Amino acid sequence: MLLEMLGWFGAGESSKTLLGKQERIQMEEKKVKRRRRKIEQNGHGSNHTFKASNDHFPGMVNLSGTLCYMNSVLQAFASITSLVSHLEKIVDLAVESDTPTPVTDALLEVIQDLNTPHSRSPPALRPHNLLQALHPLPQIRRLLSTREQQDAHELFVVLAEAISDEALKVAREIGRLRGLGDILSLQRYTNSKNENTISERADIEGANKRRKIRGIAQPWEGLMARRRVCQKCGWETEVRMDLVGGMELPIPLHGDVTLDSCIAEYLSPEYLSDVTCESCSLRSTLSYYQSEVDRLSSAPNTIKPSSSINTKADNSPSKSGSGSFAALEGLSTVSTSTKEERMTNSRKKRCREAKRVENRLKEMLDSDVISNFNEPFLEPLHPQLDGEGSASIPIKWQISRTQSIRQSILTRPPRSLRMLFIRSEFTPYGSVLKKTARVNFPTILDLTKSISNGIWEESKTSGSSILSNGIPDPNIDRQRALYRLESVILHYGYTHSSGHYICIRRKPTPNQTNNGDASSGGRSYTPSRAYKSCPDSCRCESCVYFGKVREGLEEKVPGKGWLRISDADVEEVGEEALYESRGAVFMLFYERVGEYRGDQMDAKKDKIKDEEEEQKDLNEASQVI
Numbered sequence: 001m002l003l004e005m006l007g008w009f010g011a012g013e014s015s016k017t018l019l020g021k022q023e024r025i026q027m028e029e030k031k032v033k034r035r036r037r038k039i040e041q042n043g044h045g046s047n048h049t050f051k052a053s054n055d056h057f058p059g060m061v062n063l064s065g066t067l068c069y070m071n072s073v074l075q076a077f078a079s080i081t082s083l084v085s086h087l088e089k090i091v092d093l094a095v096e097s098d099t100p101t102p103v104t105d106a107l108l109e110v111i112q113d114l115n116t117p118h119s120r121s122p123p124a125l126r127p128h129n130l131l132q133a134l135h136p137l138p139q140i141r142r143l144l145s146t147r148e149q150q151d152a153h154e155l156f157v158v159l160a161e162a163i164s165d166e167a168l169k170v171a172r173e174i175g176r177l178r179g180l181g182d183i184l185s186l187q188r189y190t191n192s193k194n195e196n197t198i199s200e201r202a203d204i205e206g207a208n209k210r211r212k213i214r215g216i217a218q219p220w221e222g223l224m225a226r227r228r229v230c231q232k233c234g235w236e237t238e239v240r241m242d243l244v245g246g247m248e249l250p251i252p253l254h255g256d257v258t259l260d261s262c263i264a265e266y267l268s269p270e271y272l273s274d275v276t277c278e279s280c281s282l283r284s285t286l287s288y289y290q291s292e293v294d295r296l297s298s299a300p301n302t303i304k305p306s307s308s309i310n311t312k313a314d315n316s317p318s319k320s321g322s323g324s325f326a327a328l329e330g331l332s333t334v335s336t337s338t339k340e341e342r343m344t345n346s347r348k349k350r351c352r353e354a355k356r357v358e359n360r361l362k363e364m365l366d367s368d369v370i371s372n373f374n375e376p377f378l379e380p381l382h383p384q385l386d387g388e389g390s391a392s393i394p395i396k397w398q399i400s401r402t403q404s405i406r407q408s409i410l411t412r413p414p415r416s417l418r419m420l421f422i423r424s425e426f427t428p429y430g431s432v433l434k435k436t437a438r439v440n441f442p443t444i445l446d447l448t449k450s451i452s453n454g455i456w457e458e459s460k461t462s463g464s465s466i467l468s469n470g471i472p473d474p475n476i477d478r479q480r481a482l483y484r485l486e487s488v489i490l491h492y493g494y495t496h497s498s499g500h501y502i503c504i505r506r507k508p509t510p511n512q513t514n515n516g517d518a519s520s521g522g523r524s525y526t527p528s529r530a531y532k533s534c535p536d537s538c539r540c541e542s543c544v545y546f547g548k549v550r551e552g553l554e555e556k557v558p559g560k561g562w563l564r565i566s567d568a569d570v571e572e573v574g575e576e577a578l579y580e581s582r583g584a585v586f587m588l589f590y591e592r593v594g595e596y597r598g599d600q601m602d603a604k605k606d607k608i609k610d611e612e613e614e615q616k617d618l619n620e621a622s623q624v625i
Helices: 002-042 045-053 068-077 081-097 102-114 128-134 138-145 152-174 180-194 204-213 259-266 278-297 306-315 336-342 345-367 463-467 541-546 576-580 598-624
Strands: 222-230 240-244 247-250 256-258 270-276 401-412 416-422 424-426 432-434 438-440 444-446 482-492 500-506 562-566 569-573 585-592
Touching: 068 102, 068 152, 068 482, 068 500, 068 562, 081 102, 081 152, 081 204, 081 585, 102 128, 102 152, 128 152, 138 152, 152 204, 152 585, 222 270, 247 259, 256 259, 259 438, 278 345, 562 576
Parallel strands: 247 416, 256 438
Antiparallel strands: 222 240, 222 401, 270 401, 416 585, 424 432, 444 482, 482 500, 482 585, 500 562, 562 569
16 A cells, blocks of 8 residues: 555656656747747748848957047948959959959958858957058058047048059059960960951950959049130130049038039039130230231331431521422432341241241141140141241240139949048138038939030030030930948047047848858858849839839838947947938948849749749649659
């Protein structure tokens, strides 16, 4: 009986342990089911798990207490797609040509670390390798030698120049002739070009090198056309192409201003005074030499005027009284042949040179081509027709200064648009004052109106027509140049030598171009490029209400999608943070939006769908069999 009771108590304890194990198993199964249900509601398993667990990105340590300007610039770089691809291309070519690129390597490593997601808040980065690579540059040593805060834009320029120098070294090494094969390939290309029959196999090595080097220019470099028009004569200078690396936009001291108005003021015509006009100077010089030809063609008059002689004869007593030749005493007795004899050889030579200059200036005026301006000699246009042969013509230009208009317009927009707002202003007392105007900037910028539709056409009308030349007609359908905002640099403080720099940039997201499987973790995200959702000619309801760029519009959540980074502190914010930072915006970075590729994507989707349907039919057929 006792044994039965002990057995009964033992059986009870074992049953309790079994019940506890079963309850724990059921609880674990419920947790798994809830997790699976949550995953099915929000998206696919592996991608969602990676998004949920790898949602943190690192900041940067302010090593000296004044390097917030460097941290903000590097964080802004991490969101620029064209810059990342540019650095990767330089590194690939440098490895191929065995060329050292320390700044590019260190900068790309920092950007990859900043775009690497983590499951929890990672420790802040310390860019020691980048500082070590930049230390040989004298500009960097000057910036880091002081304990004061420096300008973020100045550091941006230094980094851009360092990257450009290393890219040029790599391009020079790639283009260098390395052996007999390159020489023979170049010789075949030269021979075929002289024979006007370029074969397919000519200069194969050179074509491969040019293909590798092509597109190695900085992503924020574009071309801007400039010309000047005289308001007096309407003469237009030749269109000059300048390389621009961004826009330095002026803003008012207080109040609100839009980004479009700042760009319009930056590209507005500029009125210039006291400017040398070549056409007006040509006309003044031609008038001067015409008067010189008239003066030198006439003989010098060395005889006193007859009126003075007659006056003297009337006042003096007459010795001869009256005679038959008394009336001819006041007349000049110098003949035409005597005047020609008084023309010296030096005077004849000067007259002949003045006529040559006059004829050459008339030819310039008729052809509307001014050459050798403000130079001491002119080159003859037709040496065989000129009596002096091919000898240069000495000339003394008569400079004329007038008022002119200078106009600028973009002809080749950059891939990455960098904008700097000029917030410093000198007061009458010599101190620097910071402008506090609020700048309203959009996330999608339309720069079509600021880009010329080709080069300015020559106009035969008056000079006032320059304002209408080169401006695109809004009624003509053309390719729209759209840019998407990627990062913003803000400055808080009274002056640029004090205060604090922070950065707001797009939160990195996984896309199809990222290397490796997203579910593996520990891989760096590549900044994604936006594309137009519809063609430029589309006028659908979505384009009217939401614009041409609608990628990620459905997934937009308030308070999400952007990172507000202040050195080591990283906080996720929404687009409302951009609106709140209008009064502190210092630099903007926009990325060019790609053209509509819906036809290609639809074709790929149709192909995948056909393959899936074909595979489904095969599976059903196998089951039937």
